[in-house]
Amino acid sequence: MSRPAGNHGPCELSLIVNGEPKTLRVYPMERLLDTLRYQLGLTGAKEGCGEGECGSCSVLVNGELVNSCLIPVLQARDADIVTIEGLAAGTRLNDLQEAFLQLGGAQCGICTPGMILAASHLLRKKPNPTMEDIREGLSGNLCRCTGYIQIFEAVAEAARRRATT
Amino acid sequence: MTNDRSVAASVGVPVPRKEGRDKVTGHAQYVDDIALPNMLYGATVRSRVPRGRTKKITFGAGIAWDEFVVVSAKDIPGKNIVALITDDQPCLADGVVNHPEEPILLLAHPDRHRLPMAVEAVLIEYEPLPAVFTMEESESHSQVIWGADNIFKAYLVEKGDIDGIWESADYIVEGEYRTGAQEQLYIENNGMVASFDAQQGITVWGSLQCPYYVHKALMTLCNLPADKVRVVQMETGGAFGGKEEYPSMIAAHAALLAIKSGRPVKIIYDRMEDMAATTKRHPSRTRHRTAVSKDGKILGGEIDFTIDGGAYSTLSSVVLSRGTIHAGGPYYWPNVRIRGKAVATSAPPHGAFRGFGAPQSLFALERHMDRIAKAVGLSSVEIRRRNFLKPGQTTTTEQTLHEPIDLDKLLDRALELSDYRAKRQRFAKENSIGATRKGMGIAAFLHGAGFTGSGERYLSSVVGVEGCADGSVRILVSSTEFGQGTKTVLCQIAAEALGLPYEQVGIAQADTSEVPNSGPTVASRTVMVVGKLVQSAALGIKQTLVGAGLLGKSYSPEEFRVACRNQVAAHGPFRSWAHYEAPNDVFWDDEKYRGEAYAAFAWAVYVAEVTIDLTTYSVSVDDFMALQEVGKVLHPVLARGQIAGGIAQGIGYTLYEKVIWQNGRMQNGQMTNYIMPTSSDLPPIRVFFEEIGNVHGAFGAKGIGELPMDGPAPAIVNAIEDALKMGFDSIPLLPEDIFEALTVDSEPPAGGGVR
Numbered sequence: 067m068s069r070p071a072g073n074h075g076p077c078e079l080s081l082i083v084n085g086e087p088k089t090l091r092v093y094p095m096e097r098l099l100d101t102l103r104y105q106l107g108l109t110g111a112k113e114g115c116g117e118g119e120c121g122s123c124s125v126l127v128n129g130e131l132v133n134s135c136l137i138p139v140l141q142a143r144d145a146d147i148v149t150i151e152g153l154a155a156g157t158r159l160n161d162l163q164e165a166f167l168q169l170g171g172a173q174c175g176i177c178t179p180g181m182i183l184a185a186s187h188l189l190r191k192k193p194n195p196t197m198e199d200i201r202e203g204l205s206g207n208l209c210r211c212t213g214y215i216q217i218f219e220a221v222a223e224a225a226r227r228r229a230t231t
Numbered sequence: 232m233t234n235d236r237s238v239a240a241s242v243g244v245p246v247p248r249k250e251g252r253d254k255v256t257g258h259a260q261y262v263d264d265i266a267l268p269n270m271l272y273g274a275t276v277r278s279r280v281p282r283g284r285t286k287k288i289t290f291g292a293g294i295a296w297d298e299f300v301v302v303s304a305k306d307i308p309g310k311n312i313v314a315l316i317t318d319d320q321p322c323l324a325d326g327v328v329n330h331p332e333e334p335i336l337l338l339a340h341p342d343r344h345r346l347p348m349a350v351e352a353v354l355i356e357y358e359p360l361p362a363v364f365t366m367e368e369s370e371s372h373s374q375v376i377w378g379a380d381n382i383f384k385a386y387l388v389e390k391g392d393i394d395g396i397w398e399s400a401d402y403i404v405e406g407e408y409r410t411g412a413q414e415q416l417y418i419e420n421n422g423m424v425a426s427f428d429a430q431q432g433i434t435v436w437g438s439l440q441c442p443y444y445v446h447k448a449l450m451t452l453c454n455l456p457a458d459k460v461r462v463v464q465m466e467t468g469g470a471f472g473g474k475e476e477y478p479s480m481i482a483a484h485a486a487l488l489a490i491k492s493g494r495p496v497k498i499i500y501d502r503m504e505d506m507a508a509t510t511k512r513h514p515s516r517t518r519h520r521t522a523v524s525k526d527g528k529i530l531g532g533e534i535d536f537t538i539d540g541g542a543y544s545t546l547s548s549v550v551l552s553r554g555t556i557h558a559g560g561p562y563y564w565p566n567v568r569i570r571g572k573a574v575a576t577s578a579p580p581h582g583a584f585r586g587f588g589a590p591q592s593l594f595a596l597e598r599h600m601d602r603i604a605k606a607v608g609l610s611s612v613e614i615r616r617r618n619f620l621k622p623g624q625t626t627t628t629e630q631t632l633h634e635p636i637d638l639d640k641l642l643d644r645a646l647e648l649s650d651y652r653a654k655r656q657r658f659a660k661e662n663s664i665g666a667t668r669k670g671m672g673i674a675a676f677l678h679g680a681g682f683t684g685s686g687e688r689y690l691s692s693v694v695g696v697e698g699c700a701d702g703s704v705r706i707l708v709s710s711t712e713f714g715q716g717t718k719t720v721l722c723q724i725a726a727e728a729l730g731l732p733y734e735q736v737g738i739a740q741a742d743t744s745e746v747p748n749s750g751p752t753v754a755s756r757t758v759m760v761v762g763k764l765v766q767s768a769a770l771g772i773k774q775t776l777v778g779a780g781l782l783g784k785s786y787s788p789e790e791f792r793v794a795c796r797n798q799v800a801a802h803g804p805f806r807s808w809a810h811y812e813a814p815n816d817v818f819w820d821d822e823k824y825r826g827e828a829y830a831a832f833a834w835a836v837y838v839a840e841v842t843i844d845l846t847t848y849s850v851s852v853d854d855f856m857a858l859q860e861v862g863k864v865l866h867p868v869l870a871r872g873q874i875a876g877g878i879a880q881g882i883g884y885t886l887y888e889k890v891i892w893q894n895g896r897m898q899n900g901q902m903t904n905y906i907m908p909t910s911s912d913l914p915p916i917r918v919f920f921e922e923i924g925n926v927h928g929a930f931g932a933k934g935i936g937e938l939p940m941d942g943p944a945p946a947i948v949n950a951i952e953d954a955l956k957m958g959f960d961s962i963p964l965l966p967e968d969i970f971e972a973l974t975v976d977s978e979p980p981a982g983g984g985v986r
Contacts, residue, residue, distance in 0.1 A: 113420075114418040114902075116501055117901065119901070119902035149257065150256065159252070164255075167247055167248065169868065170872040172248070173876065174418070174419070174467065174468045174714030175714070177468075204910045207910070208418060211714040211872070212879070215872075216871070216872050216875065
């Protein structure tokens with residue numbers, strides 16, 4: 067734990083991460099992204115821009131999609147947090163992960179954790195999304211590799227599989 | 232080639248990415264995910280002036296400087312250069328700075344939060360020197376900032392008798408075209424971790440494309456022998472050329488801090504530092520003067536292609552080479568003179584970015600073809616058709632085209648797939664009413680695969696394949712994966728060559744202590760050149776097993792596994808090596824810039840459909856049809872993903888991505904004000920392939936990585952002209968540019984003219 071500039075002293079804070087209750091000593095104003103990466107070793111959330119533009123640090127906080135680089139960890143007190151590491155059930159991939167893998171939704175992989183969480187959030191809200199819903203739902207997550215086309219296809223395919231099983 | 236007890240083919244099949252599972256689960260390890268015990272964090276103190284002498288450095292108050300490790304040029308054990316082609320770029324400025332953001336000092340501290348304030352607290356006094364900010368100022372020689380004349384490199388390509396052609400021309404068509412800088416904008420910023428040990432030497436782990444570039448740079452900088460420098464590529468979160476040469480600089484910085492402190496050091500750039508300090512696509516200016524007959528045939532032309540290289544030479548000579556050779560495009564020029572020139576300015580060096588000079592000169596050419604069409608009174612389709620290269624004809628460098636490419640047919644199919652004719656007719660009617668205008672634009676182009684001319688001969692790449700104790704095989708290459716699918720495709724090639732399932736082939740991490748130098752992962756060369764070597768090294772493994780009597784000529788994967796295991800058990804792991812050998816019939820003259828520039832070209836016709844909103848002047852691309860001939864498609868999903876991704880970058884290059892310069896420094900180095908396309912901005916990108924094969928590549932493959940970057944800009948700007956009946960000759964083309972052209976009374980755009 068290192069102290070961000072101009073911060074208050076450390077405090078104790080509890081939260082649930084990927085289903086596991088955690089109690090941590092943190093600087094209240096440190097970014098949730100840093101707590102996840104540095105204290106909990108959950109490096110799946112990536113820092114792309116540090117200002118909430120690229121979405122590669124996306125995680126779910128109480129079911130909502132947030133940029134973890136923008137929120138102080140204090141704001142996540144008692145929250146239920148899901149990161150990309152919490153999506154697969156053991157070695158079995160989640161259906162979105164499976165579809166991204168099969169259909170070319172991941173290239174360099176750096177936006178992939180955030181993108182999959184954004185897609186997961188989208189499908190929870192709209193289980194049968196139109197192409198327009200998908201474009202809109204993922205527009206907060208930037209990808210420089212794919213041109214998004216195969217990401218859209220992966221999300222649509224995961225939705226289709228959910229609807230038919 | 233494969234055995235007769237058939238195993239499902241690997242080539243041409245969408246097998247899962249080798250590293251895909253780690254990527255979708257968040258377990259893939261990128262450089263910022265590394266944490267070593269006792270590790271320090273490093274930061275860079277950079278020049279705040281474009282050019283000047285550093286007079287005095289003061290370590291300001293309020294910082295516990297004794298807690299910091301500080302490195303200056305004086306701490307460099309070897310030569311203070313970033314070794315690449317020409318030794319002109321220092322690793323740390325020593326008395327003189329030549330561009331904004333040039334590295335001067337390095338700081339390290341155990342707490343990364345302490346670094347930003349410390350960097351701010353270093354006060355550097357400069358004696359300013361005159362600087363140069365445009366290509367025209369550089370050409371005027373009013374200030375000489377590099378060498379004797381500000382010119383990094385110049386090329387002259389000449390074919391036929393251009394001076395004798397102008398008299399016989401029915402039309403002489405002139406135009407000037409410009410392209411701006413473009414940031415690669417990989418989502419993972421640059422970063423390196425270094426560790427030093429007197430016994431083992433220096434090790435760096437990083438986000439990079441070319442492990443042996445970094446290796447060479449560190450040997451020179453640290454004055455260490457090859458075996459005391461180890462470079463390991465971590466999973467790399469996008470590169471696009473942006474991690475070709477600059478990682479050597481960051482690795483050098485991390486290494487210097489590690490040597491001085493005796494502790495591991497991590498340097499990770501934040502987005503603004505990455506955008507302001509590292510390389511971008513070269514801005515360019517292309518002038519065309521073309522002699523055309525009344526039936527629309529190009530009789531000859533002069534092309535003057537100039538790129539802005541920034542303050543140091545870095546890769547500019549090579550970027551210039553590719554741009555110069557691609558300047559004539561997929562057309563037959565009986566007579567041509569192409570002058571290419573890379574000039575120095577006081578900006579951070581421009582560098583590699585997907586396409587590597589070709590997107591610049593092809594934008595100019597494909598805009599110019601539409602200008603010629605207008606002058607002659609032919610359609611955009613017909614002018615191209617009448618000038619397409621045909622097998623047996625020669626390119627501008629007098630390379631005879633041996634491939635059976637039929638560009639007429641490619642164009643016909645592109646028109647059909649884009650519904651070009653019907654849509655244009657409809658738009659012509661609809662455009663007279665309402666507040667939007669629609670148009671269609673074409674770009675026809677080519678992209679050479681592999682290094683230019685004698686480049687592959689100099690690289691002399693080596694590839695290994697190893698038989699492993701568990702009966703699998705493992706590929707040993709320094710070729711890197713950064714999204715394109717290098718690991719996957721090379722494993723497909725080895726599996727196909729050996730008749731093994733894809734799962735029985737693995738690939739080593741690109742670690743210079745373990746893999747040979749298979750050359751840099753650039754220039755659309757990996758699948759074609761390295762792939763071919765992987766194929767032959769893989770066959771060497773089979774020959775060893777057959778020769779040892781462990782394997783028959785026909786075998787099952789299980790029999791191979793047993794044979795391989797037995798061989799390893801008896802003699803240890805065994806390896807087969809393949810070395811690049813240039814084909815004997817390939818001729819290239821480096822002096823005259825003449826001959827076989829590339830072993831193979833990929834060919835394409837792209838069609839863009841656009842709408843311009845006359846209220847907001849914004850352009851939307853409604854449909855993008857991309858048809859290309861790329862040899863054999865080894866992996867349909869990855870190939871389509873490469874093309875779609877390249878087109879998205881090309882759309883950004885054309886309509887969104889503008890670097891704002893002030894005194895040589897990028898002013899908009901954030902994702903909030905440098906705008907790349909989001910998922911809402913892009914059209915359906917429809918990708919189609921033709922496959923005529925290629926004798927030089929593994930299983931008939933050519934390179935495809937860079938091709939899609941070349942076509943979007945001219946196709947879109949041609950479509951905008953079709954919609955507005957007004958031409959634009961420079962990109963990026965933003966709504967304010969269109970607003971200005973449509974509303975302000977002005978001369979016809981950009982220096983074009985017709986006699």
